[in-house]
Amino acid sequence: MTATRHYLDYNATTPVRPEVINAVARAMATIGNSSSVHAEGRNARAIVEEGREKLRALVNGPVNGVILTGGGTEAIHYALNGTVRNGSVKHIFVSAIEHAAVPANAAETGVPVETIPVTASGVADLDWLKDRLRDWSAPRDGGFLVCLMFANNETGVLQPVAEAADIAHEKGGLIFVDAAQAVGKVPVNFMMSGADLMAVTAHKFGGPIGVGALIAGPNLPLHPVMRGGGHEQNRRAGTHNVPAIAGLGVACELAPSSIEKGPKIAAMRDRMQDAAERAGAVIWGKGEARLPGTLSMSALGFSSQTQLMAMDLAGIAISSGSACSSGKTKPSHVLAAMGAGEELATCGIRVSVGWNSTDEDADAFCREWPAAYSRVKARAQEKGAA
Numbered sequence: 001m002t003a004t005r006h007y008l009d010y011n012a013t014t015p016v017r018p019e020v021i022n023a024v025a026r027a028m029a030t031i032g033n034s035s036s037v038h039a040e041g042r043n044a045r046a047i048v049e050e051g052r053e054k055l056r057a058l059v060n061g062p063v064n065g066v067i068l069t070g071g072g073t074e075a076i077h078y079a080l081n082g083t084v085r086n087g088s089v090k091h092i093f094v095s096a097i098e099h100a101a102v103p104a105n106a107a108e109t110g111v112p113v114e115t116i117p118v119t120a121s122g123v124a125d126l127d128w129l130k131d132r133l134r135d136w137s138a139p140r141d142g143g144f145l146v147c148l149m150f151a152n153n154e155t156g157v158l159q160p161v162a163e164a165a166d167i168a169h170e171k172g173g174l175i176f177v178d179a180a181q182a183v184g185k186v187p188v189n190f191m192m193s194g195a196d197l198m199a200v201t202a203h204k205f206g207g208p209i210g211v212g213a214l215i216a217g218p219n220l221p222l223h224p225v226m227r228g229g230g231h232e233q234n235r236r237a238g239t240h241n242v243p244a245i246a247g248l249g250v251a252c253e254l255a256p257s258s259i260e261k262g263p264k265i266a267a268m269r270d271r272m273q274d275a276a277e278r279a280g281a282v283i284w285g286k287g288e289a290r291l292p293g294t295l296s297m298s299a300l301g302f303s304s305q306t307q308l309m310a311m312d313l314a315g316i317a318i319s320s321g322s323a324c325s326s327g328k329t330k331p332s333h334v335l336a337a338m339g340a341g342e343e344l345a346t347c348g349i350r351v352s353v354g355w356n357s358t359d360e361d362a363d364a365f366c367r368e369w370p371a372a373y374s375r376v377k378a379r380a381q382e383k384g385a386a
Contacts, residue, residue, distance in 0.1 A: 005315050006315055011153055012352075013203045014203065017250070023246045023247050027047055030043060033239060044240070047246050047249075048240045050246075055200065055213055055248060056215075057252070058188075059188050059215060060191050062190070065217065067213060067215075068240065070211065070241070072101070072178070072199050072200065074214075075199035075200065075213060076176075076178060076199050081223065083143075083145055083176075085223035086222060088221060089174065090112075091141070091142060092112070092113045093113075094106050095116045096118050096337035097334045097337050099149065099180070102147050121287055123157060123288060124148055126167060133173070144171075144172075145173065145175070147176045148160075149181070150181070150188060150198075151186065151290075151291050152181070154335070155290065155338075156290035156291035156293070157285040158290060174220075175194065176198070177199070178198075179200055180201045180204050181204055183205055184251065184252075184258055185262070186262065190215050196217045198215040199215075200215065202244070206254060207248045210244050261355060263292070265355075265357065268293070268357060269292060273286070275365070276295070279299075280299060282297060282300075283296070293352050296334075296348065298335070298344040298349075304346060306376070311372070314368040314372070316368055318351050319350045
């Protein structure tokens with residue numbers, strides 16, 4: 001293994017910013033429960049509210065609309081179960097490329113769930129959704145929820161959230177947007193997106209693991225799935241993780257600087273993409289608007305797991321898809337939904353860079369991955385000739 005490591009797995013989790021680490025350490029030294037009324041408790045509460053406001057400002061969320069959670073998956077769970085349990089949602093539509101947490105939680109709600117197909121380039125098929133809802137009547141058929149992520153976690157393809165929101169709202173439905181991969185990487189504006197609910201998690205843009213939020217529209221009723229004390233205006237019980245929330249706030253404060261680096265990050269992505277294409281890789285979502293730092297690709301005959309091991313030995317960290325399911329051997333459901341055959345889907349990897357990536361990181365991939373694929377193809381030719 002080489003001495004120098006190159007981390008190219010930002011979509012799994014980003015390196016925590018030094019300023020965030022310092023803020024978390026300072027908050028950990030603060031005494032007091034944020035729900036206590038004494039001076040120590042008020043100090044802790046001030047840290048919580050500062051973090052909440054910084055997130056609200058970053059995504060242009062509504063006042064009192066930021067419900068702090070333990071991360072993105074909890075926010076997803078709350079959005080789906082909270083709207084079903086209060087009776088406002090009787091049917092859920094989930095895009096075929098959502099993070100696994102969305103269909104899994106949708107299935108647990110007990111209401112019918114339908115899958116919205118996607119195009120070969122990885123964009124939700126809104127013509128299908130419009131046709132499916134053409135004769136929908138909310139008074140007769142009940143309320144519904146459309147689940148469409150802001151940006152896909154594997155391909156980076158940006159989704160037509162505002163258009164989907166218009167379709168849903170016209171028929172009396174709601175839309176939930178998983179923005180975990182987008183916030184801090186591209187501009188995200190809750191109010192302009194048309195979203196009724198939006199999930200955010202800090203560790204995808206330089207914040208700490210274990211803290212996130214569900215952004216909810218004004219006056220949107222939600223059943224409090226987490227019960228206990230009266231935290232979060234009786235919407236999510238549990239003592240606030242003050243240090244993590246402090247880190248979330250600082251990450252939000254610094255996020256615009258990462259967004260400004262978008263062109264530079266995209267240039268690194270494109271350089272790696274060009275090198276991979278020249279070596280024979282298939283690029284997923286290439287023709288669509290994508291997150292600047294996300295590259296999804298497949299290489300025939302070079303299995304995902306073999307690629308991960310080869311790159312790890314070369315000192316490069318990449319992923320075979322969502323980090324939450326990368327230990328599984330089945331093909332990516334995202335690539336399958338885009339029409340990839342099993343042969344290509346089982347050879348897919350994700351390379352992702354971000355706020356702290358360097359040209360040296362991209363250079364390492366441009367050097368090591370084509371060389372590794374060349375060795376695989378040479379061995380295959382030798383076997384064929386034998």
